[in-house]
Amino acid sequence: MNKTRLEAFSDGVLAIIITIMVLEMKVPHGVDLEALRPLLPVFSSYVLSFLYVGIYWNNHHHMLHVAHRVTGGVLWANLHLLFWLSLFPFVTGWMGENHFDALPTALYGVVLLMAATAYWILAQSIIRADGSHSLLGRAIGRDFKGALSVILYAVAIPLAFFHQAAAQAFYLGVALMWLVPDQRIERVLKGEKGE
Amino acid sequence: MNKTRLEAFSDGVLAIIITIMVLEMKVPHGVDLEALRPLLPVFSSYVLSFLYVGIYWNNHHHMLHVAHRVTGGVLWANLHLLFWLSLFPFVTGWMGENHFDALPTALYGVVLLMAATAYWILAQSIIRADGSHSLLGRAIGRDFKGALSVILYAVAIPLAFFHQAAAQAFYLGVALMWLVPDQRIERVLKGEKGE
Amino acid sequence: MNKTRLEAFSDGVLAIIITIMVLEMKVPHGVDLEALRPLLPVFSSYVLSFLYVGIYWNNHHHMLHVAHRVTGGVLWANLHLLFWLSLFPFVTGWMGENHFDALPTALYGVVLLMAATAYWILAQSIIRADGSHSLLGRAIGRDFKGALSVILYAVAIPLAFFHQAAAQAFYLGVALMWLVPDQRIERVLKGEKGE
Amino acid sequence: MNKTRLEAFSDGVLAIIITIMVLEMKVPHGVDLEALRPLLPVFSSYVLSFLYVGIYWNNHHHMLHVAHRVTGGVLWANLHLLFWLSLFPFVTGWMGENHFDALPTALYGVVLLMAATAYWILAQSIIRADGSHSLLGRAIGRDFKGALSVILYAVAIPLAFFHQAAAQAFYLGVALMWLVPDQRIERVLKGEKGE
Numbered sequence: 001m002n003k004t005r006l007e008a009f010s011d012g013v014l015a016i017i018i019t020i021m022v023l024e025m026k027v028p029h030g031v032d033l034e035a036l037r038p039l040l041p042v043f044s045s046y047v048l049s050f051l052y053v054g055i056y057w058n059n060h061h062h063m064l065h066v067a068h069r070v071t072g073g074v075l076w077a078n079l080h081l082l083f084w085l086s087l088f089p090f091v092t093g094w095m096g097e098n099h100f101d102a103l104p105t106a107l108y109g110v111v112l113l114m115a116a117t118a119y120w121i122l123a124q125s126i127i128r129a130d131g132s133h134s135l136l137g138r139a140i141g142r143d144f145k146g147a148l149s150v151i152l153y154a155v156a157i158p159l160a161f162f163h164q165a166a167a168q169a170f171y172l173g174v175a176l177m178w179l180v181p182d183q184r185i186e187r188v189l190k191g192e193k194g195e
Numbered sequence: 196m197n198k199t200r201l202e203a204f205s206d207g208v209l210a211i212i213i214t215i216m217v218l219e220m221k222v223p224h225g226v227d228l229e230a231l232r233p234l235l236p237v238f239s240s241y242v243l244s245f246l247y248v249g250i251y252w253n254n255h256h257h258m259l260h261v262a263h264r265v266t267g268g269v270l271w272a273n274l275h276l277l278f279w280l281s282l283f284p285f286v287t288g289w290m291g292e293n294h295f296d297a298l299p300t301a302l303y304g305v306v307l308l309m310a311a312t313a314y315w316i317l318a319q320s321i322i323r324a325d326g327s328h329s330l331l332g333r334a335i336g337r338d339f340k341g342a343l344s345v346i347l348y349a350v351a352i353p354l355a356f357f358h359q360a361a362a363q364a365f366y367l368g369v370a371l372m373w374l375v376p377d378q379r380i381e382r383v384l385k386g387e388k389g390e
Numbered sequence: 391m392n393k394t395r396l397e398a399f400s401d402g403v404l405a406i407i408i409t410i411m412v413l414e415m416k417v418p419h420g421v422d423l424e425a426l427r428p429l430l431p432v433f434s435s436y437v438l439s440f441l442y443v444g445i446y447w448n449n450h451h452h453m454l455h456v457a458h459r460v461t462g463g464v465l466w467a468n469l470h471l472l473f474w475l476s477l478f479p480f481v482t483g484w485m486g487e488n489h490f491d492a493l494p495t496a497l498y499g500v501v502l503l504m505a506a507t508a509y510w511i512l513a514q515s516i517i518r519a520d521g522s523h524s525l526l527g528r529a530i531g532r533d534f535k536g537a538l539s540v541i542l543y544a545v546a547i548p549l550a551f552f553h554q555a556a557a558q559a560f561y562l563g564v565a566l567m568w569l570v571p572d573q574r575i576e577r578v579l580k581g582e583k584g585e
Numbered sequence: 586m587n588k589t590r591l592e593a594f595s596d597g598v599l600a601i602i603i604t605i606m607v608l609e610m611k612v613p614h615g616v617d618l619e620a621l622r623p624l625l626p627v628f629s630s631y632v633l634s635f636l637y638v639g640i641y642w643n644n645h646h647h648m649l650h651v652a653h654r655v656t657g658g659v660l661w662a663n664l665h666l667l668f669w670l671s672l673f674p675f676v677t678g679w680m681g682e683n684h685f686d687a688l689p690t691a692l693y694g695v696v697l698l699m700a701a702t703a704y705w706i707l708a709q710s711i712i713r714a715d716g717s718h719s720l721l722g723r724a725i726g727r728d729f730k731g732a733l734s735v736i737l738y739a740v741a742i743p744l745a746f747f748h749q750a751a752a753q754a755f756y757l758g759v760a761l762m763w764l765v766p767d768q769r770i771e772r773v774l775k776g777e778k779g780e
Contacts, residue, residue, distance in 0.1 A: 005202055005256055007590055012210030012402075015597030019605065020214065022671050024222065027609065027678040031686040050671070054664040061590055061660070075256070076374070079249040086217050086245070093222040101226040179661070200397055200451055207405030207597075215409065219417065270451070271569070274444040281412050281440070288417040296421040395592055395646055402600030410604065414612065465646070466764070469639040476607050476635070483612040491616040 003070050006078060010060060013082045017089060018053045021046055024093035042096035045108075048171060049092040055178045056085060056115070063122070069129040077125040081118040087111045105167050106160035112171065113153040120146055149174050198265050201273060205255060208277045212284060213248045216241055219288035237291035240303075243366060244287040250373045251280060251310070258317070264324040272320040276313040282306050300362050301355035307366065308348040315341055344369050393460050396468060400450060403472045407479060408443040411436055414483035432486035435498075438561060439482040445568045446475060446505070453512070459519040467515040471508040477501045495557050496550035502561065503543040510536055539564050588655050591663060595645060598667045602674060603638040606631055609678035627681035630693075633756060634677040640763045641670060641700070648707070654714040662710040666703040672696045690752050691745035697756065698738040705731055734759045 025042050028035040060081075067074070091111045095104040120143065156170035220237050223230040255276075262269070286306045290299040315338065351365035415432050418425040450471075457464070481501045485494040510533065546560035610627050613620040645666075652659070676696045680689040705728065741755035 002256065002260055005206060008203060008593060009206045009210055009252060011590065011594045012207055012597055013214055015594055016211055016214040016601055018667075019598055019601040019671055020218065022675060023218075023605065023608075025675050027675065027682055029682075031683045031688050033688065036688075036692075047668075050664075050668055054661070057594060058657075058660055058664075061587065065587055072253075075253055076249070079245075079253075082213075083242075083245055086214055090217060090220050090222060097222055097224075098226045103226050103228065103231075107231075197451065197455055200401065203398060204401045204405055204447060207402055208409055211406055211409040215413065218413075267448075270448055271444070274440075274448075277408075278437075278440055281409055285412060285415050285417060292417055292419075293421045298421050298423070298426075302426075392646065392650055395596065398593060399596045399600055399642060402597055403604055406601055406604040410608065413608075462643075465643055466639070469635075469643075472603075473632075473635055476604055480607060480610050480612060487612055487614075488616045493616050493618065493621075497621075 003064065003067065006070055006075065007061075007064055010064075010078060010082065011057075014053060014057045014060070014085065017085055018050060018057075021049055021053075021089045021092050024089060024096065041099045042093070045092050045096035045100070048168075048175065049088050051175045051179075052112070052115075053085065053088060055175060056081075056119070059119070059178070063126065067126045067130060071125070071129045073125045074122070074129055077118070077122040081115065081122050084111055084115040084118050100164045100168060102161045102164060105164045106157050109153050109157040109160060109167060109171065112174075113150060113157065116146065116149050116153060120150075145177065149178070198259065198262065201265055201270065202256075202259055205259075205273060205277065206252070209248060209252045209255070209280065212280055213245060213252075216244055216248075216284045216287050219284060219291065236294045237288070240287050240291035240295070243363075243370065244283050246370045246374075247307070247310075248280065248283060250370060251276075251314070254314070254373070258321065262321045262325060264321075266320070266324045268320045269317070269324055272313070272317040276310065276317050279306055279310040279313050295359045295363060297356045297359060300359045301352050304348050304352040304355060304362060304366065307369075308345060308352065311341065311344050311348060315345075340372065344373070393454065393457065396460055396465065397451075397454055400454075400468060400472065401447070404443060404447045404450070404475065407475055408440060408447075411439055411443075411479045411482050414479060414486065431489045432483070435482050435486035435490070438558075438565065439478050441565045441569075442502070442505075443475065443478060445565060446471075446509070449509070449568070453516065457516045457520060459516075461515070461519045463515045464512070464519055467508070467512040471505065471512050474501060474505040474508050490554045490558060492551045492554060495554045496547050499543050499547040499550060499557060499561065502564075503540060503547065506536065506539050506543060510540075535567065539568070588649065588652065591655055591660065592646075592649055595649075595663060595667060596642075599638060599642045599645070599670065602670055603635060603642075606634055606638075606674045606677050609674060609681065626684045627678070630677050630681035630685070633753075633760065634673050636760045636764075637697070637700075638670065638673060640760060641666075641704070644704070644763070648711065652711045652715060656710070656714045658710045659707070659714055662703070662707040666700065666707050669696060669700040669703050685749045685753060687746045687749060690749045691742050694738050694742040694745060694752060694756065697759075698735060698742065701731065701734050701738060705735075730762065734763070 025039055025046060028039065088111065091104070091108045095101075095108045098104045123143070123146075152170050152174050156167040159170065160167035220234055220241060223234065283306065286299070286303045290296075290303045293299045318338070318341075347365050347369050351362040354365070355362035415429055415436060418429065478501065481494070481498045485491075485498045488494045513533070513536075542560050542564050546557040549560070550557035610624055610631060613624065673696065676689070676693045680686075680693045683689045708728070708731075737755050737759050741752040744755065745752035
């Protein structure tokens with residue numbers, strides 16, 4: 001099976017998601033700072049989502065790099081991840097246009113949670129295809145960062161109904177935690193070469 | 196002729212189709228569950244179409260994998276398939292926004308039928324280019340699943356005017372039938388290696 | 391210079407152009423045939439433009455296939471072609487929504503004319519980079535089909551102000567003339583192998 | 586790390602940016618020249634932005650061509666550049682629809698300035714990854730053109746509040762200055778081969 005085409009298709013979808021999110025920032029009719037002010041929350045939710053899609057692209061890039069076999073299961077696990085990521089423009093727009101109101105903030109968290117789960121499923125299906133002694137199997141091991149993200153999203157979602165800013169802080173915190181690319185994979189890759 | 200570029204262009208078009216369909220889910224103005232409710236049919240028709248585009252990408256990926264020659268005829272058969280798939284965002288939006296009304300449901304089926312026919316034409320044109328003793332020629336053989344899909348669509352289209360939910364069930368059923376990637380090709384590929 | 395990346399970028403832009411044109415077919419609010427009727431001219435102008443973008447992709451594919459050197463001049467000639475093609479969604483939408491009225495039909499022809507000219511410039515800049523004895527230089531030679539297209543567009547544009555259907559027939563006629571991929575290049579390629 | 590996929594993703598994002606900008610040119614309802622007139626400033630700002638995205642793609646293409654190592658830092662510097670470029674459709678639309686008014690013109694300059702800065706950061710992070718004696722390190726050296734662009738943008742932004750046409754002239758001037766692809770890199774590449 002052809003890994004290149006899986007990467008190319010995923011790159012295409014991620015590139016489109018990251019770019020059409022900006023279309024939610026509707027061009028205002030006024031020409032002064034007042035006209036821009038209502039766009040501020042839309043803009044900041046765009047920045048947050050751009051960060052998240054960037055992180056997913058980055059980690060996807062790393063993970064596929066060490067995958068050896070692409071089975072039918074991997075193809076569908078990948079499409080499942082892309083499905084949840086494709087909802088980013090919608091939830092980003094809804095959250096931004098409503099100034100980070102309770103339900104939109106919670107729904108944003110739900111999509112983050114589902115995308116993280118889908119990423120975990122994809123990792124597992126690659127490990128299953130490659131064998132648990134594979135590079136990825138050893139690199140991921142007990143996926144501490146992944147598990148922590150899921151817990152933090154799960155806390156942030158109900159929190160969004162009581163304190164939106166706190167939920168936002170959770171979302172931003174998880175993003176910052178992931179900004180560093182997955183060093184576990186790089187470390188194992190280096191170990192591989194060193195052996 | 197360059198197979199890579201045909202795949203890259205198809206991947207691009209399919210990636211865009213699958214992603215712009217989500218733009219039909221317009222960001223609502225309200226912030227409560229009431230505001231989301233009218234989006235439910237749009238969302239479920241989005242899920243169905245995402246599944247279908249995923250299936251087409253998946254099978255297209257498998258089919259091109261075993262194709263050897265890309266002739267002018269194959270290029271145009273491929274564009275013809277992409278044309279019908281490009282109508283997915285339109286029919287998905289129309290069906291979703293009208294809560295699966297009769298005519299939109301039927302038209303959705305017409306586009307499914309035309310896409311299935313275009314896929315069949317593409318398969319035939321690849322077989323013609325590669326020879327009927329080619330890998331694909333032997334793998335497809337009597338295309339049972341493809342023929343069954345066409346029959347089911349042809350039943351579902353008139354059915355949509357009497358019982359929309361039943362027509363929907365047909366569409367979903369065909370999708371589930373195809374969710375398994377084309378094992379005939381994988382089987383023949385394995386046999387190839389075993390010889 | 392990297393031919394692959396020029397092809398990838400062009401494929402991306404053409405894939406997006408061909409797909410976003412469908413967004414000009416706005417989902418109607420009604421659910422009967424009456425609701426679809428105003429979309430008929432939009433749909434038929436979409437079909438025409440899909441055909442044209444398909445032809446450009448097809449011929450671009452053939453032309454780049456035989457190009458050897460990609461200079462700065464070729465990069466910009468290619469971007470220039472993509473610029474005119476990027477105006478297709480706009481002129482397609484304007485012509486379709488206005489039922490092939492005079493000025494929109496003429497403007498559509500102007501964009502066709504400019505794209506054809508840009509394609510000719512691109513061919514010349516590739517020949518200049520590769521040398522006139524290059525494969526493309528010999529294949530294109532006196533570009534009869536290209537020159538005829540430009541003449542037909544140039545006749546159709548003023549004609550659009552007097553008889554829109556006739557102008558449309560010219561546009562469709564040129565498209566049909568190009569549907570056959572550029573056999574001159576295939577012929578020379580075969581001759582090359584035969585030598 | 587995989588340079589190909591970084592290029593593919595960047596190509597995808599740039600291809601989408603350059604193409605969706607055209608969606609800001611809304612299809613007018615009228616069918617005469619009067620109906621097109623309000624689109625003229627939108628069209629000319631589209632041309633300017635198309636030129637800029639073309640320049641960035643061109644130079645990005647050249648720069649990545651000589652890069653050897655793609656580190657995590659390079660990936661994020663690249664995403665940072667794509668972020669600022671993704672704001673082009675928004676500022677292009679705002680400036681065009683408001684006939685080059687003061688604040689939209691200034692904001693367009695701010696995005697140009699940030700994109701130029703992000704490009705500089707990307708160049709530095711590639712040089713850091715490859716070593717300052719690398720091809721790019723020697724080619725860029727004291728980046729005269731880059732520094733001059735930043736200065737011209739910095740002058741044009743405040744100027745936009747007093748004389749919009751002058752600020753526009755600055756933006757156009759910088760674009761024309763960059764139209765020539767980065768000959769420093771081509772020169773060093775040739776020297777490389779000559780050694």
